[in-house]
Amino acid sequence: MTATIRFKLSLMMFLEFFIWGAWFVTLGTYLQSNLRTTGIQVGVAVLTQSIGAIIAPFIIGLIADRFFSAQKILGVLHLAGALLLWQAAGAADFGAFYPYILIYMILYMPTLALVNSISFRQLQNPEKEFASIRVLGTLGWIIAGLTIGWLHWENKDANGLTMLGLTFKMAAGAAALLGVFSFFLPSTPPIKKAGPTTVGDLLGLDAIRLLKNRSYLIFFLASVAICVPLSFYYGFTNPFLNEVGMKAAAGVQSLGQVSEVLFMLLIPVFFARLGVKKMLAIGMAAWVVRYIFFAYGNGDGNYWMLIAGIVLHGICYDFFFVTGQIYTDNLAGEQSKSAAQGFITLATYGVGMLIGSLLSGQIVDAHQLSGSLHDWHTIWLIPAAIAAGVLVVFLLLFKDRNAAPLTAGEITYAEATARLEV
Known part of the structure; x- marks a missing residue:
């Protein structure tokens, strides 16, 4: 190049x-x-x-x-x-x-x-x-x-x-x-393709066969469910930080992306040591901890909790979503890798985030106090509880018998970063 x-x-x-x-x-x-x-x-x-x-x-x-x-x-x-x-x-x-x-x-x-x-x-x-x-x-x-x-x-x-x-x-x-x-x-x-493009091709429906794998079905449902608390973060973290008095909140939030890059560097090492299930579980647990930090954090003595909650973004996103994309790629056949990625993206950013965006707005409105203030303590404990529930169900039901843990030699930094999303 x-x-x-x-x-x-x-x-x-x-x-x-x-x-x-x-x-x-x-x-x-x-x-x-x-x-x-x-x-x-x-x-x-x-x-x-x-x-x-x-x-x-x-x-x-x-x-x-x-x-x-x-x-x-x-x-x-x-x-x-x-x-x-x-x-x-x-x-x-x-x-x-x-x-x-x-x-x-x-x-x-x-x-x-x-x-x-x-x-x-x-x-x-x-x-x-x-x-x-x-x-x-x-x-x-x-x-x-x-x-x-x-x-x-x-x-x-x-x-x-x-x-x-x-x-x-x-x-x-x-x-x-x-x-x-x-x-x-x-x-x-464009690359010339033989035959017409079907609706199934566009939606990645060829990847539905992955749901026959019981563990992948559990992962798939957990992915949709975990996007409900994710919507709280995308929609209301900045209003929350500004309301509790954080200066230059948008700039401070960029620490989450710095964290994302740093943890991306460590993904090959963690894959080799932990395997898929533990990586996914740690990612979901990080969402619970993040929202607890937000619930008890403030602009005074617990300011560190706000910073910690933001910095946890690297674990929250990389350990669950990037790991999930790699897990999906690992199970999909050569002919359906792209379809499988499209299918999981549509389910998470499409269906999961859509449900979460509607729910989060209603919860924030229900906990509005006088003027423009909100009961953020209660608001953040709700997505923390949702994430904790998803984590418990995942730990009880997910048994990855069909895919051996990836090793550091099988997932490189470049491959992991190729799946990086902000």
């Missing part, structure tokens, strides 16, 4: 995740402070991610895989997304805001697959080369959060308003830049 191609792919990854991190982390705070929304409305806004994840396979399967070069579709989607984000920044109320962000996420979620597709098609040796390119995406997310904190956009004025509307304009600018830049990326034409 030439230095020019490496630079282009790295910049593509950086901008791809900078765009997402620039507005999504602080979405809940913006909606509640500037648009005076309810918790349910915040949950509805967050679940646009799930709707996008459900629709994404159709866009990729019907268009990108069949008719047009991936880099051109990427460019068109991001240019359209830039316009939608700019319009969202000027929306006066939630009714005007929601259609823009819904359409935007339907267009954005397919780009996550497109940037990976473009990268892999250009690499001579993906196992050695992809890690150093993909990590630029996590860096983009971190830089977005640090920028918001540095510019103090989360601070409220006398009327309780923030400057977070600017996050959508910042993301729109980056999306426009990536949209134009995409047309200069290496050509990635």
